Amino acid sequence: MLQLFLKSIPLNLNILSFFSGLSEAEKKFQQEIKILTGFKPKNIGLYKKAFTHKSAHEAEHNERLEFLGDSILNSIISEYLFEHYKQKNEGFLTQMRSRIVSRESLNRLGKKMLLKDLMEYKQNVNFKNSSVLGNTFEALISAVYLDLGYQKTYQFVTNKIINPYINLSKLESTEINFKSQLLEWCQKEKKELSYSIATIPSDKPTPMYEAIVFIDGIEYQKGNGRSKKRAEQFAAEKTIKQSLNLK
């Protein structure tokens, strides 16, 4: 009886969609997720949520997923670097990780992966000078993790993100930025970093600045420079090398 019933139905896509419980649009979305992640999604609702910006839906948006995805991505990148650079120390690994998971880097990745095309958002959302794409990328990590577990997420990140988009040797040779290095250290140690800046009295036409590093309100090293940034960079370098002995 069932066989007869099945035979009588033309086997077109709509019927298939009906049986799988997914609409045409959902099947297309599912296919796009498969191309993006390398895995067929099980719970399509998770991915839908990951691609829903707050502007499109007041209650069911991706911000909680973004919270979780940020941590999961960090773990995966840490593990990847830990395995890839077996002879490198913690400081090197931390530097490399922060270059990969920086806001700019995540936003860039979200752009390259064309995440915007899959997103739901209101027209007034600012994609250019915001972290919308990086945040959505994190939410996607979360969706893959909750749907398929840690190992598959690890494979997604290495195969579909690190291998095609991250140039490790280029990242390695990036010039050392002492200010960001000091900031990373302070973040890790949950200490508050601040700089004070003063203009040094001088009879020359170009100004000279003096920067002082403060960590948790305690004064560390001073640095002078022709720009505020140079002065802070010197003060950070001296603090790293002379006070904290991080190098």
Added chain:
Amino acid sequence: MLQLFLKSIPLNLNILSFFSGLSEAEKKFQQEIKILTGFKPKNIGLYKKAFTHKSAHEAEHNERLEFLGDSILNSIISEYLFEHYKQKNEGFLTQMRSRIVSRESLNRLGKKMLLKDLMEYKQNVNFKNSSVLGNTFEALISAVYLDLGYQKTYQFVTNKIINPYINLSKLESTEINFKSQLLEWCQKEKKELSYSIATIPSDKPTPMYEAIVFIDGIEYQKGNGRSKKRAEQFAAEKTIKQSLNLK
């Protein structure tokens, strides 16, 4: 033949140790790890490394493990909070996570778990005012992860750390610290936070301070207070509520 050989050997612990390839001390260590984590370790060498401070061994110490463990712990705490507080938003979850994984919190946990007793270190190591115990705790997380995988590490963290040591409702009711909230936001967004402080001229005996929040060098809100900290706290609160609309 083998049976005869086995029967001829007195079945004492030394022989067992011989067959398992572990010395008496190693078996004791293995037992202690089992009590600590709830799982019998497979690769005891990982745990040994996790408990080796740099002072005790120049090459084979726990700093690389600490790098990985920090991320894994963050992920596990994130997932736990994500599942536990299904109705709470990202801001709340971030606050709770940072309270659990703060340096002070991790050092406190390391102390309660008596990690020092298992450690190898030189006598001059300062345990009191340092992150040694918190770092070792992170390295232990890493050892469990590399030895037994993510799921077992998750169980270790929930059963042996969160349940016995973390009082979530107490953490929830901790007074909102706007300065640390702003710092967390800036860290997440990889922005640089600083404050400038000036004394406001006054004829009163107690001084009055004015603090200004700077994010990536751009001036945000001002706040006044009778102490530098109060002034900064007000400036941070105004920045969060009026400029960033985070609440």
